[in-house]
Amino acid sequence: MAERLDYSHPAARFAPALAFLLALCAFLSLFHDIYVDDAYIALAYARSFAASGTWGMHPGFVSNAATSPLDVLLLSGFIKLGFPGVWAVYVFECVLAVVIFCALTFLSRRVFGSDLWAYLGTLALFTNPLLISTSGLETYLFVAVLLGCVIAFLAARYFLLGLAAGLLVLARPDGVLLLAPLFALMVWEKRGLDFVKVLVGFGIVVGAWGFVSWLYLGSAIPDTYFIKRKEAAWHDFSFANGLVLYYFKYPLATLLSLAPALFIPFALPLAKTNRDWRAFVVLAGGLALVHYAAYSLLNLPPYHWYYGIFISALALIGAGGLVVLTREGHAARLAALGLAAILALAGAVTCAEAALARKQMPIHTNLGTVAQYRAIGEWLNANMPAHEYRIIGELGVIQYYGHADAVNSFSDRQILRDFAAKLPEHSPGKWLAELNFAHLTVRPPVGSDYRLEENCKDARGALKTWTTSSIWIDSVLWCLRRESPVSPASPRPD
Known part of the structure; x- marks a missing residue:
């Protein structure tokens, strides 16, 4: 038994x-x-x-x-x-x-x-x-x-x-x-x-x-x-x-x-x-x-x-x-x-x-999938010579899989200096902000003139474009630009 x-x-x-x-x-x-x-x-x-x-x-x-x-x-x-x-x-x-x-x-x-x-x-x-x-x-x-x-x-x-x-x-x-x-x-x-x-x-x-x-x-x-x-x-x-x-x-x-x-x-x-x-x-x-x-x-x-x-x-x-x-x-x-x-x-x-x-989370507000953003980051690794560039838009996946530094407000701390500068002079808030930022170091300006922009309205002049989509939104256009004229010797993305 x-x-x-x-x-x-x-x-x-x-x-x-x-x-x-x-x-x-x-x-x-x-x-x-x-x-x-x-x-x-x-x-x-x-x-x-x-x-x-x-x-x-x-x-x-x-x-x-x-x-x-x-x-x-x-x-x-x-x-x-x-x-x-x-x-x-x-x-x-x-x-x-x-x-x-x-x-x-x-x-x-x-x-x-x-x-x-x-x-x-x-x-x-x-x-x-x-x-x-x-x-x-x-x-x-x-x-x-x-x-x-x-x-x-x-x-x-x-x-x-x-x-x-x-x-x-x-x-x-x-x-x-x-x-x-x-x-x-x-x-x-x-x-x-x-x-x-x-x-x-x-x-x-x-x-x-x-x-x-x-x-x-x-x-x-x-x-x-x-x-x-x-x-x-x-x-x-x-x-x-x-x-x-x-x-x-x-x-x-x-x-x-x-x-x-x-x-x-x-x-x-x-x-x-x-x-x-x-x-x-x-x-x-x-x-x-x-x-x-x-x-x-x-x-x-x-x-x-x-x-x-x-x-x-x-x-x-x-x-x-x-x-x-x-x-x-x-x-x-x-x-x-x-x-x-x-x-x-x-x-x-x-x-x-x-x-x-x-291949997405059940609830989110991202404008693209991880696979789409990763593909952008890996393309930039292979084709863009810059070590850093400015980005306007969601940057987490692109930054993580990209070799270059994607710079926006999460890493460019000038936003903190701007916040303190807008406070009234001689106010308690101004004094507290200056105390809080006493050891703040703002990184130098971005060292390249490349910019990756989310939801760009006009793709003319863009070096490369991508379209992302998700459950949250049907289509978003991304544009990679050079913000100053490109010299003939500069490498062009394919």
Whole structure:
């Protein structure tokens, strides 16, 4: 007679978790070479730092436009370990999936007394079309660090919580908004004085990076703050209503991304009686709400990765609602698990179809595919003599695969000098800007007169043109020009 399997044995729990994570990593491999353009900006920073110690998109030219310095540092570590290019990003994503699953397992056992939320929450995060579309960026890193903050809070390790909250800011600057719901929660639980310990740990991490950034990178505030603040809403669509825009363009993917919100009403009542779940809901949900409100008030553009914090909170709290439903009887358990399976399968199929059939992420706003941009970069490698040139348009993939330095506002830091020059003389803002840029070095002017321009209106006189397209847009014309007369001795592109 066969012996009964002992599910209390560690191996009985380890084997399903291992199979689950291996399947998840196999799924993530579908996206390893089609990350959105901005992910290649982070990858270019990581490659440059790993190869030469330069914090910038190209060796020798320092800039500070990496939104997530923690992401760049960790990714450069994987490159140093020998993982080439986009495979370093993929391996890093797999490691983050494992970290997130382990953190959710700890929380799931503490809150629900089982591992179910770990499985459902991880599926909700990694089969969500919008979140998958942020792969290669810092969203999953942010989630992993946020879960670390929650665990530190539940363990009452407040100084450690402060350190983790500081790392959250290094993962994304908007992580600073976590301090708002955290302070409210600690005051509610009559632990307001312990918030001082949080601030000390937070100040150490953020202060240390800010000092390094100010002294060696020329600005304590990332360049992206000044770059993005110049951008406005896209016509009638800003961050506040941008998900409507994505629904018009990607209806199924957008609905599946938001579907976990349907189960949040089942999750919220548990927060009244379960202190640990209340902490998670307040910290993750509160951060999502504060972040959504702040970005809406700033009237920022609706880049899809800006919604990563909000959608992640919906996914995890919604998954908690499904777990609660499984406790309402056998029929409710079957229905909840069936719904979870259907949503996960639908999300995975939607993401896989975009990757396999169209070689694109399921949700994005890029004007071309990775393959198209890579082809431009490789043509420039073979045919253009310049070591650097100016680019107007999406530069991540072209910069990453190109040998020459593609210069725009992400590497030409004159934009920072221009920002300071426009401030009123003798104003506090002017003084702060001059202090912030005290160690700023602006790179010399571009050393060639080549310019690659996206969405050029007139191709006359162009040395070479390309047409890119994507799910987002039908056709975009790119033109390579020389901005001064070409001498007869100058080499011409074919």
